[in-house]
Amino acid sequence: MTKEFLKQRIADQKAYIYGLNSMYHTVRTEVRTSANHQLIYFENQLKQLNTMNYKKYQEEAARTFANRKEPLDTDITDELHCVIGMSTEVAELMDAFKKRIYYLKPFDETNSKEELGDLMWYIANYCRLKGYDLEDIMEMNINKLRIRYPEKFSLEQAENRDLEAERKSLESNN
Numbered sequence: 001m002t003k004e005f006l007k008q009r010i011a012d013q014k015a016y017i018y019g020l021n022s023m024y025h026t027v028r029t030e031v032r033t034s035a036n037h038q039l040i041y042f043e044n045q046l047k048q049l050n051t052m053n054y055k056k057y058q059e060e061a062a063r064t065f066a067n068r069k070e071p072l073d074t075d076i077t078d079e080l081h082c083v084i085g086m087s088t089e090v091a092e093l094m095d096a097f098k099k100r101i102y103y104l105k106p107f108d109e110t111n112s113k114e115e116l117g118d119l120m121w122y123i124a125n126y127c128r129l130k131g132y133d134l135e136d137i138m139e140m141n142i143n144k145l146r147i148r149y150p151e152k153f154s155l156e157q158a159e160n161r162d163l164e165a166e167r168k169s170l171e172s173n174n
């Protein structure tokens with residue numbers, strides 16, 4: 001083995017090791033990037049599953065709604081079921097306040113949320129039966145209130161409403 005031969009082998013070997021290192025680096029980076037993408041994908045999927053939105057809620061609420069045509073045997077039977085239900089859920093919510101104020105019990109936040117959810121269930125089903133889009137209803141409400149209170153609530157404006165302008169706004173949202 002000559003000196004030149006050995007020098008060449010050392011240079012070749014260094015180049016080989018350098019190549020291996022950078023290849024490893026590239027592979028490691030690619031694996032990490034792909035693993036990160038997978039992670040982000042799974043996190044997003046989970047987020048979507050966990051995020052409740054109105055559309056999803058309405059579908060879920062429809063699943064447990066018992067359609068009934070009796071005893072009134074008219075199209076409004078189910079709608080009336082929802083309206084009566086809204087009123088009874090509000091009464092249940094009032095009961096939480098009654099217990100707090102008159103029986104001096106701690107306010108039951110869990111029960112308060114439960115009744116609010118029940119109320120929402122009836123609202124979602126009512127909207128579905130009537131073919132209303134809840135987001136349109138929210139927008140109608142806010143637009144009406146902007147006419148009633150251009151800045152913020154005031155007693156004077158509450159007592160002097162422009163009902164005609166409010167009605168026009170509601171109709172234009174229809």
Ligand SMILES: [Mg+2]
Nearest residue numbers: 089092115118
């Ligand atoms: Mg209830």
